[in-house]
Amino acid sequence: MGALRPFVTGIVLTILFGFFIFAFMTNFLGQNNPDAEILKDSNVNKTIASFDNSLKGFKNISDDAHNLLQADQPSPTSFLFLIFKSAFSIPVNFLSMVVFGTKGILDLVFVNLFGGTDSNIAVLSTIVASILVVAGVLYIIKTVRTGESER
Amino acid sequence: MAYPDISTVTNASTDPTNLLVYANTITGGIFMPLVLGAFFVILLLGSYFAQIRFTGRGRIDFSLASSSYATFGMAVLMSMKNGLLSPIYIWIVAALAVAATAYLFMSSQDQ
Numbered sequence: 001m002g003a004l005r006p007f008v009t010g011i012v013l014t015i016l017f018g019f020f021i022f023a024f025m026t027n028f029l030g031q032n033n034p035d036a037e038i039l040k041d042s043n044v045n046k047t048i049a050s051f052d053n054s055l056k057g058f059k060n061i062s063d064d065a066h067n068l069l070q071a072d073q074p075s076p077t078s079f080l081f082l083i084f085k086s087a088f089s090i091p092v093n094f095l096s097m098v099v100f101g102t103k104g105i106l107d108l109v110f111v112n113l114f115g116g117t118d119s120n121i122a123v124l125s126t127i128v129a130s131i132l133v134v135a136g137v138l139y140i141i142k143t144v145r146t147g148e149s150e151r
Numbered sequence: 152m153a154y155p156d157i158s159t160v161t162n163a164s165t166d167p168t169n170l171l172v173y174a175n176t177i178t179g180g181i182f183m184p185l186v187l188g189a190f191f192v193i194l195l196l197g198s199y200f201a202q203i204r205f206t207g208r209g210r211i212d213f214s215l216a217s218s219s220y221a222t223f224g225m226a227v228l229m230s231m232k233n234g235l236l237s238p239i240y241i242w243i244v245a246a247l248a249v250a251a252t253a254y255l256f257m258s259s260q261d262q
Binding site: 010011013014018021022025028029033035036037038105109 | 227231241245
């Protein structure tokens with residue numbers, strides 16, 4: 001770390017990892033022990049569902065591209081339109097995945113560690129999120145000033 | 152305080168995990184978390200010193216991440232039997248795994 005690109009890559013991969021381990025846990029226990037106590041927590045299913053919605057944006061773009069390639073008469077105009085649409089929607093999807101993924105992981109972990117909603121939990125999760133936001137902003141400023149985003 | 156006798160364990164011959172549930176119950180739910188903690192510490196220190204032995208230098212972030220992943224897998228396996236592990240410990244291990252992953256990705260890449 002020390003530059004913008006590794007920082008952003010690290011955050012995105014950490015959120016994806018968090019999604020995968022929670023999804024693995026719920027699916028594995030759902031198949032092998034549906035009566036597990038941890039599955040009775042409604043926050044888990046809500047968080048997994050919000051992750052799914054964030055990732056569905058990428059799946060929709062992928063499906064559109066796949067359908068265009070599979071068409072009997074591929075149209076260059078449609079490809080061009082898809083490229084311009086993706087140029088806007090992919091960064092938006094990334095941002096929503098980072099924001100909602102971070103919020104979901106922080107809410108899920110802190111709420112379950114400290115047993116229910118509490119003002120201290122909101123403070124803790126806000127502190128962690130603030131650290132990430134401030135670090136990101138400082139890295140963006142450094143990249144704009146020096147033009148360097150690699151370590 | 153008198154604890155339940157081992158004769159209260161039912162179906163131990165068909166489901167030996169009932170014995171682990173019994174051990175966990177009479178110790179106030181601390182037995183299996185301690186086993187999990189020992190598993191984590193053994194993997195952490197073992198992988199760290201193995202790195203030093205084989206490569207000459209150890210990366211604690213690698214060891215922390217790998218041991219937390221394995222401990223999380225063990226915690227999920229333990230949660231397949233009701234009464235073996237309280238959900239709070241699974242969340243602790245999951246939080247540790249996410250934090251270790253964040254630390255791994257954010258740590259310096261200089262070698």
